[in-house]
Amino acid sequence: MVTLAEVARHAGVSASTVSYVLSGKRTISAPTRERVERSIRELGYHPNAGARALASSRSNIIALMMPLRTDMYVPVMMEIAIAVATTARERGHDVLLLTGHEGPEAVRRVVGSGLADAMILMDVELEDRRLPLVREAPRPAVLIGLPADTGELTCVDLDFTATGRLCVDHLAGLGHRDVAVVGEAAAVYERRTGFAERTLQGVRERATELGARVLHRPCEGSYESVAGTLARVFDERPSTSAVIVQNEAAIGPLLGLLRQQGRAVPEDISVVAVCPEQVATSQSVALTSVAIPAQEMGRRAVELVMAKLDGAGGAVPARVELLPPRLTTRASTGPAAR
Amino acid sequence: MVTLAEVARHAGVSASTVSYVLSGKRTISAPTRERVERSIRELGYHPNAGARALASSRSNIIALMMPLRTDMYVPVMMEIAIAVATTARERGHDVLLLTGHEGPEAVRRVVGSGLADAMILMDVELEDRRLPLVREAPRPAVLIGLPADTGELTCVDLDFTATGRLCVDHLAGLGHRDVAVVGEAAAVYERRTGFAERTLQGVRERATELGARVLHRPCEGSYESVAGTLARVFDERPSTSAVIVQNEAAIGPLLGLLRQQGRAVPEDISVVAVCPEQVATSQSVALTSVAIPAQEMGRRAVELVMAKLDGAGGAVPARVELLPPRLTTRASTGPAAR
């Protein structure tokens, strides 16, 4: 492996000069810089990451902690992860992938060893066990998702309360008065991840304000479960004319079942989904939906964490950044039958 | 941050002793070891990753290169990634996440900088542009997927040819003589990722051997596309009594459409899918399927790459490891109508 010293010799300068050419932390005259750069190219030099990390106490690595459960919202997670990795690379950083399997200890290990300069945590629960460690860690962190207590923490998430309100707004505007919410699996509520509750709260608030009724039922993604949920909903409230689906896995089965039951979408029943655009558009009926801006969440998380890294003074205040939901009207919603 | 030197002082031993306690590369007497371990715990010591990497020229990091396109087989990719990360951690390594966006250069960067000790490449294409770099890199690599020329390379993949044969075996055994293959999107074939072709080849080989006919049609995951494909299939060959689905995104729509058309599964038509177990079991009809052993692939990839790292002599020969497919019979396949 070519070292910085060899580059320096080849270019006829000192090692520190090469280093400054690389980092730009001191002015180097154009001729010298060019000479050094040529040597770097000719020798095929790559700075050694370990040495760099040791000398500068910066690894240029961001740790990304994935959720423990890999059974839910997989495409969203993946999209976030890719966005994080891509954005980080644009800013000269790499991403270390941590899974939930290691538990909260991972935070300590990564921070303690200086492996990563900062952390991004996904799938944050309301009382997440990683939070105490994050709070006292001497490294910046950004959460994707909202815990119960956001004090001292920087978080990014979709504004799910507003999302719920927005869905109801749209449906009520079309004249719907009886709305069903096909929620996430019961396990999601038990884990207290927060977002499902927040959506529901938004739905209820707005429904109350607009004089609509809401029937909420948790629902797994399996065909069977959706069938059961749907049956119970129509049984309990036959006047239901609109459905808000939060569990993206339930969408396909839901549409299939409605068709099978002879309920036309949107003529007999309107459907609004909270899901990635791609899911909304690839169904049998293009769905009116509120997009989950996975990419933007990942990007913002990196930007926030980098701002903290740069603003070394620690002067960057903690903040909660809720992305505004955007509802796209497609073919699955229409005026309520009178 | 606590350093090794401080631990040494605290325990009343030399730095090297602490190092040897940590690495186990020399025998340390029990009392000394315990004293050192206590000091480590009491001081909350974590070895500095950068210093370690520098001194040992081992970063204990494995790079995982994700596919560029994030639109396909997402759950499989995710499962592989998680399995890789988990297995790597069990073996004392971390995983660096690289996206395809950086291009083949990423290989050079990661290897050149010593950031990672080894690489695992996903979504390998037949003529993958990363391969030349991988071949000449002084670091071990394992591919998940099969390129055209596997010389000098270590690869892990599901044996897709055998998968194709297996599906036909099963269907022919039930008396089916006209089989349709709902393949991957045309883009997949153009990208020449190999696995789709291999499956098809297996299907054709075995069908010829058993005297069955095969009709293959590429197909996108959208509802529309599946509808079109299905229409064309039944139009062209009305006697089709079984379908092999390779594109997992097409499964939901396919089942929905069949039901809608009044074709009962499995009475009128049998369906075999190549997809993750979870997908097979959460449909309206539990699907007979060949599982994509994502987890096992990830795990094996790590094991192979670690074997290469350990067998430092370079004595570990390149090898192609094809995992045998396993077909699970569920409710979607039955005897052909006579």
Place this chain on the structure above:
DNA sequence: TAGATGTGTCGAAGCGCTTCAATAGCCCGT
């Protein structure tokens, strides 16, 4: 012209760890 200022480069001191050769102490057989 002398001093002040600024620019570009260099030397050297680490960063925290691993590892090798060397050492100190021990038990053994004779």
Place this chain on the structure above:
DNA sequence: ACGGGCTATTGAAGCGCTTCGACACATCTA
């Protein structure tokens, strides 16, 4: 009682880079 062969421990030399202060020289100001 002494050399030989163990085992447990140590000191010191780096690993390749960053960064700080120093320095040489050119340019400006009074």
